[in-house]
Amino acid sequence: MDAEERIVSALIKAIRKLPDDVETLILEAAESEEGRGGALALDAIVRNIGCAARTGLPLCQDTGMFWCLASIGRGSKVSIGALEELIASACMRAAREGYYRKSVVSDPIYSRENTRTNLPPVISYECVDGDGVALSFLLKGxxxxxxxxxxxxxxxxxxxxxxxxxxxxxxxxxxxxxxxxxxxxxxxxxxxxxxxxxxxxxxxxxxxxxxxxxxxxxxxxxxxxxxxxxxxxxxxxxxxxxxxxxxxxxxxxxxxxxxxxxxxxxxxxxxxx
Amino acid sequence: MRRLVLPYEEEALESIESGEGVILSGVLYVGRDQVHKRLSSIISEGGPLPFDFSGNGIYYMGPSPAPPGFPLGAAGPTTSMRMDPFSPLLISKGLRLMVGKGPRSKAVQDAIREYKGLYLQAYGGCGALYSSCIRKAETIAYPELGPEALLRLEIEDFPAFCMIDSRGRLYNG
Missing domain, CATH: 3.30.1330 (60s Ribosomal Protein L30; Chain: A;)
Structure with a gap:
């Protein structure tokens, strides 16, 4: 699998399945909640997690805005332009192939026209030790x-x-x-x-x-x-x-x-x- | 846990109390920000409404796209507060049942008390769970609004929680 495929597949999985440590904290909370209302909400959340895993539907209809931190190794020879293109292309494919809701508008004040691609992602770049690149994504609801x-x-x-x-x-x-x-x-x-x-x-x-x-x-x-x-x-x-x-x-x-x-x-x- | 069949009978709405879990089944309409704006304009201009308010409720929701084989994608509630500027007018015209998430304004709470309405909270973020409660979804107006179009749903065993009852009593933990 090339890099773009791996990003697309990670982004599609991310809207359906929570990271293991996150899921564990939710399950523990559901077992120990003492408030009656809170316990009902946690019960629905736990059932929802199961439902998303069974059906492949997104956990939540707000599949968020792509936020990406590109951590670039100081020894890397990657072109920032190519990296930006890779991130945008993978985000666009994940949104389409993963049935993300189209939730991004181009002009924030006036037209508020939907970009219909969930692009652009919000990207930040930083330098870190080593080679290669790590891309950290939040799907920000x-x-x-x-x-x-x-x-x-x-x-x-x-x-x-x-x-x-x-x-x-x-x-x-x-x-x-x-x-x-x-x-x-x-x-x-x-x-x-x-x-x-x-x-x-x-x-x-x-x-x-x-x-x-x-x-x-x-x-x-x-x-x-x-x-x-x-x-x-x-x-x-x-x-x-x-x-x-x-x-x-x-x-x-x-x-x-x-x-x-x-x-x-x-x-x-x-x-x- | 209470059950509420939709369209609702008058006394059914008034028998539910704040703090009770409620399971909904039957027909539920869907509209969020832009639908509220349009319904308010129709009322001010005296035009015909796209669905009968009497006996029916509205769910604040904008789904993700339906993958093949599903009536809708994820379909959890959106924040109710954004509908607050429009709700008192709609309640006064008979739209007494609302389903969303989070707190409501004092004006909405007062309108619920005056017109014996009901505000239920659906569980936030539970999009896959709510999708599994939907048997059928059809767009009845404003398809151009995309995920914000006005929908008619047929639902079964849809879990919710009463936040404001018909006497205007607010659940507060």
């Missing part, structure tokens, strides 16, 4: 993305400030982002860097585990619960990434993913490029 946000905190706000900013954003989100949610938190950099890190965080396990577990407990204390129907599972996981920032600031960005935390990573060797 907008019920949850509409609850994502950036706050520019006071530089002295510290850990408590970061935790309460995230809790406040989640309190405002309530049941809207289809909880139980998965949270990506970006801290530091500039406003846009923090926002980028909040999405990259979904692919990282190197974050600040102490801060992640503080945020997870604090968000779950809100009691929003699955489907917003009350319960002890509002968020199932939190990933934090941080970066150097300015003496005068502490940017904090939150990306909210719904329970259908759909993502995939495809590694492409130097020979395939």
């Amino acid at each position: 907008f019920g949850s993305e509409n609850c994502s946000s950036v706050r520019m905190l006071n530089p002295t706000a510290g850990e408590d400030g970061v935790v309460s900013a995230v809790v406040d954003m989640m309190e405002k989100a309530g049941g809207k982002p289809c909880p139980p949610v998965f949270l990506g938190v970006g801290v530091g950099g500039t406003m846009d860097r923090a926002a980028f890190l909040s999405k990259k965080a979904f692919f990282s396990s190197e974050g600040n585990h102490h801060l992640e577990s503080r945020i997870l407990s604090a968000v779950n204390e809100l009691g929003i619960g699955a489907g917003g129907l009350g319960g002890n599972h509002t968020a199932l996981a939190v990933s934090v990434l941080s970066a150097p920032t300015h003496i005068a600031g502490l940017p904090v960005a939150l990306t909210v993913n719904c329970w259908a935390d759909r993502k995939c990573t495809i590694r492409i060797s130097e020979e395939e490029l």
Whole structure:
């Protein structure tokens, strides 16, 4: 299978089947939920996961907007132009062959005309050690993305400030982002860097585990619960990434993913490029 | 768990209380943002409605495309709040049953109380599950809206949860 085939097949699988660790967290939540409403919502979610696996239908009709991080090895000789073309072509094929809903409009304010291809993808590029390229995709649904946000905190706000900013954003989100949610938190950099890190965080396990577990407990204390129907599972996981920032600031960005935390990573060797 | 057969009988709607699980079967219409805008214009201009509001409900949903052999693709609820500016007018004209997800405005809650309506939440993100509850889907108006067209569904054992009952009582955990 060539690189494009592998990307297409990973993207089609991603809208039907959750990553194993995500599915495990959902099943554990369903077994231990104490809220009556939340338990009903989790029961529907578990049945939905089974249904998507049996039928091959998408887990959710909002199959999202393609978000892609291209991590390019510093030793790679890949042409960025060719890589961009490969990503766009694979996204277009996955949307068509996988029966994605066409959910992207070309002009955000005026015509809002559907591109009918789910293109363009939102692509970011970064350099990493080694050869080859890794493509990390989020299929970003907008019920949850509409609850994502950036706050520019006071530089002295510290850990408590970061935790309460995230809790406040989640309190405002309530049941809207289809909880139980998965949270990506970006801290530091500039406003846009923090926002980028909040999405990259979904692919990282190197974050600040102490801060992640503080945020997870604090968000779950809100009691929003699955489907917003009350319960002890509002968020199932939190990933934090941080970066150097300015003496005068502490940017904090939150990306909210719904329970259908759909993502995939495809590694492409130097020979395939 | 309560059962509600659609089109509904008057007393059936009023017997459901907020916080109850509800299983729907029968006929359910589908419309989201653009359909709401159009229905509101029709009402203001006094034109004929594309379906009879009496006894019928509307589901806020925009499906993914149907693969071969399926009546529809994934078919879970969309956020109800975006219909809030239009709902009080539609409720006052007899569209008393709504199915979507998430909170509603105070104005919608008041209209539900005044006209003895019902707001049910379907479980967000459960597109494959809801697709499996749909026996038949046909476009009855606005095919040009693509995934936002007005549909008539025949459903069976469609799970939902009562968020606002006919007395205007809100479920809050």
